[in-house]
Amino acid sequence: MKEPEFEELWKSYDKKLEENLSLNKKNARDITSLKVQSLLSSMRPVKLFALITGLLWVGIGFLIIIPIFLYGFESANKFFLFSATIQLTVTAAGLWIYLYQLILINQTDITEPVLETQKRLAKLKSSTLWVAQIMFLQLPVWTTFWWNETMFNEWNLIQWSIALTVTLLALYAAVWLFINIDESNKDKKWFQLLFGDQEWSPIIHSIELIEQIQEYNDENK
Amino acid sequence: MHVGNNSEDFLNALASHKGIVYKVANSYSRNDASKKDLIQEIIVQLWLSFDKYDDDYKLSTWIYRIALNVSISYYRKEKRRRVISQPLPDELLHIDTVEKEVSKQPEVEKLQRLIKELKELDRAIIMLSLDGYDQQEIADIMGISVTNVSTRKSRAKKKLRQKFETDT
Incomplete structure (x- = not known):
């Protein structure tokens, strides 16, 4: 089919729309009188809540832990202390993601050109993967929180083997996932198993969109 | 000059460009339910942005840009909007008659379906091109160079042609 024929078909489609499509003015007028947020704006409070809650968690956590390091280190349970420190440090790193997302939300203007806006929106969605990373x-530290020094005296080899295996597996999984949860692996089976749920589909879609945008931008140069 | 200062202006603008809203929503939605949601979301976003409309630009260009931006990033699962006072009205465009009429034209239906199979950005370029926008206008809406529009447009049309020929 030649190009003009597509255009002819499209014109006939337009004609049908012209003749048959009508606006429900009453309902459309209702929209103009309601206090309503765009989908993008409605994401802002959720991100803000996550950021503030995270800041409180990290802040209170460090307020408890720093004095222990300074004044009670000798008597403290070192496993708990170091596990908690790692957990809080990793959470603090995660808070930057929420800050980054809030900045992207504020920068996005839906009236701007398509590529620029879609790039921001796609980055916003795909950055949720960083939260997963x-x-x-944090996985391994949740297996070491409860360790204590008496375990060295009381545990037998089997108990130690189990505890260490669980922790090492958690450590391996954490590092492996941290490295491999990446846009380039989106087509791998394990990735789709992990993020194949419908909840994640906007994120997978955003990764594909970033690839399309990248192709367009490469040709723009 | 600012024209977007009241709801009557908005409703008139919407009434004269409802075809763009429908065409874009139809090309980016997965099913009828998501099409209605998408039409609603485009109209809400147009209204929320209307006071920023600057008539240095053609209204149709501005509407197309917003409709595409909303549609490309839209997911039904993401419906998390908080309406402060009451639910949003559902049926903003009467689309049933249109769809019945279009279904009587299998070639038009086929073209619509095959456009939906293109990648999101190529889909936008094809629609704009079929709607008669020139390369400069398409470049302004998309935010890419005119040369890039030309390359992308011919590639997308080639793909569409191939699909059209092989589709039974």
């Missing part, structure tokens, strides 16, 4: 990175 951070979550997984």
